[in-house]
Amino acid sequence: MKFTFRDGIRSQLRPLPEVSTFAVDLTGKVVIVTGANIGLGYETAKHLASMKPAKLILACRNLETGNKAAADITRATGCSTVVCWQLDISDPKSVKAFVDKFELEGGGKLDILLENAGMNNFSWKRAVTGWEQTIATNHLGTAHLALRILPFLLKAEKPRLAIVASDVHYWVANPNEADTDGVLQKLNDQKQKGKFYAITNRYFVSKLLNVLYARALSSHLPPGTSLTVNAVNPGLCSSALLRDLNAVARIPMQVLSRTVARSTEVGSRVFVHAVVARELDGKTGEFLQSCKVDEPSDFVISERGASASKRLWTDTLAILSEFDDQIPATVNTYLK
Template sequence: MQLSFWDFVKNQFATPEPVVKVDLTGKTVVVLGANTGLGFEATKHFATMNPGRLILACRSQSKGQAAVEKLKAATGYATAELWIIDLADFASVKQFADKLEQDGGRLDILVENAAVGLFTYEGTKDGWDASLQVNCLSTSLVALLLLPIMVKTAKEHSTLPRIVVVSSEVHYWYTFEKGLSEDPEILKTLGSAEYCTPKKMEERYILTKLLNVLFVRALNARLAPTTPLIVDAVNPGYCYSELRRGLSGIRAVVDYLMELVLAFSTERGSRQLVWAALAHQDHPEKLRGAYISASKVEEVSDFVLSREGGKVQDRIWDEMLDILGKVDPRVTATVNQYLSPTA
């Protein structure tokens, strides 16, 4: 499938679906990037469904605490928890996973919404481009570290947990250049300062959203059909977002005008995150490895479906496991215990 600009415009004018409502009594929901934008709006929806625990995973203590108070005022949900996680720091991700593991509780829904929209290279303390580390590497690391807890939850409570990775329809608009797709270390190249020229960084966000789709498909392909876990990717649509707050010049002007004409409200976009986390309660298998947009399963890009895309997906998966396995050996243990070595 390809997505033209006019397809994109048409999607923006589609009739919005109502938010999915499910009783979450006793269940634990974690939302990454929950203090603002799509994450906060999704958290508000979850709060109205009586979750046993609702964890707002945020980078900033002050902004996160403000979000907890705002959530209480808006919904009456008074027991939301603030946990700190900085996806630009692998050590912080590991500490977050440690805390959840030591907590010993259940985990039913993980919404991986945190992301950055940068147009210039910013190096992290771990030696990666910040966009790549936050949007892809750490997002994948969180999922792999928490996967055992979610499988354990499924077995102990006879439920079917879900991991929701927030991607985007912009993934249709990126194709790997030949030299990059044949690079023996694709991620290492993408994360290097030398590769991240201003021109390359113009497409960095689009690339990371494609990488999110590839991760979900690769992970799902390696989960046995009997594994009690649903992993999917979701497109919230083009909506008002703080992701683009770093835009400047003509790019900022164009985006401002596009928002006036085309953008959804952030709340409407958040309904897609909730749909991916809760829809099809009677037939959840429909969402295994799915790409979700406009409250339905959609076909991914032609590149993802192509033979070349499949090869790139597998190579990136193998490289990612090598990288993340060195960050935390629990990644390797998770892969060995829960995933098939072949797709």
Template sequence: MPRFFGFVRDQYTALPLPPTPADIAQQTFVVTGANTGLGFQCAQHLLGMGAGRVILGVRSVQKGEAALAAMRQATGRHEAGAGTVWELDLQSLDSVEKFSQRLATLDRLDALVANAGVVMTERQIVQGIELSLLVNVVATMLLALRTLPKLQASARKFNTTPRLVIVSSNSALESNMKGAVPSAGGVDVFDKLSEEDGFGTFSQYPKTKLLQIYAVRQLALLLPVATTAGGVVINAVSPGLCYTDLDRNASRPAKVVLAIMRKLLARTAEAGSRTLLQAAFAGPDSHGAYCSECRVKNEDVPAWITNASGKTTQERVWNDILKRLDAMGHGVDVAALAAPAPSARVV
């Protein structure tokens, strides 16, 4: 119950807009799932703040163009190049690769806000894995890992500190998630969580978000922002319960429950998007951290995630992500990401 009351308090917390970076007119941002909800509001804020370029990563280019037109109307940013729509389908790792290859052609990249995700209330297996695990974890982490070289190169070229933001959820931190991810027994995490037994309307989504938090913590550990050449701040952010269409795939009973919860407690998508902006502008103290209510909130992360047992689970989740990507033909050389840039090597 104490955690519930804390959640209610947090939902009614006033969320400030973060200060606009002085050099935002030179910066490039990518927001996935930007045609609706939190992503739309985040991208619109960035345009309104004067960002040099905002790239909307969307599954439907047509819907993305309609969203961009609305953003331009709201912000007055009609100049060519200020907003761009790129196709990105997180159900396809090939689409993630193509999107990442386009990002590699940019002159600079200052932040990736990985916001796109799905809630599934019916179990679907795609490419041998449950769909929300594929989209929210495997594809999202592939996008993050493929984007890191451009973020690192931008840091070195422009003497900046880019950000990699994974949009997670406070539902991952609830006590009923303790033990939800297998930590022993030699069972692949994704095989286990893809099984029909254990799949539930309101349990699968938090599990995917818990995997994200473990992955962010491990990636940040492997790539310390202060010591890695081309340092990138990597964090996870929870926007809280918001009015969005994230539950568009939910069953009717689930939508009814969520509608009641939203009526009582939800933030607007605009208010929730402020948490994404805070994470996209956050300092090195947010590296590997959990952010919510527009600040670093590591105190909300339970001990079962941060203690020795949690760290063992974290490593297991990370290794299973890399194994899954490799098995699906999209292997990642994480050691290369942690290696010093050629000009920074000690001779």
């Protein structure tokens, strides 16, 4: 689907349903929301807490702000099962420690995982792994957590995994570059030439990777599973993500934000809908926005997009296997 800037504005102005219209009872359910200490993640967790989950885990890089968020949510909703666990999704050691903790204290199964943690850099930085920070966080870390915690998702009755993407994936410069050998390694080369590889295009690319990866993981789910994997776009929201922009990019985005941006509470409705709405039962490998299934970019649904998704799957597994020796066994045991 072609999605113009004008389409984006129309989408921003479209009213979204109140959470009460699709809320469910989460009694007995275990839920994880990453990046839940502020903004969209916090508002999402707050909505989910009101549905009485057995355990609601806020996975946050900063424990101090995460614990405060947990206390605030408990106070606002009366939900006494909200906890904060430390997670830096760009650090494989932190991902492994988080899942190890879940194995001991999570209750044996996971019903909902919303992977919301992300960043938007306009300058070149590297994560502890040596990978460029945006790709390390938005794609590799997101993929790592999804695979590491997959066994617990598959033990739940109707589990859902939602990966936060964006409508900016429609506007990636030269998207066909995603269908080339070693694209992740090229994205990690600061000297790589071309608009696709420019750091100013990096957030857009990372969100394209999120859509492609959600489709790839969904295609590898075992037959008969009730687990669904979808990519979800909250739209432009007045969130802390703007803090990562440089001054040149921040000013026009702040102007646009004041004009058409959703509040984080309104944007969070899209996330909550993605992980609880009954109408999405059985729908997997989809792109969700404005509380409905929508068509992703023309590139994603093209033959080259399908090829890029397969390449991304293979390359991602190879990289994650270097970080974590349990990844190959997990893939071979639980996926087709």
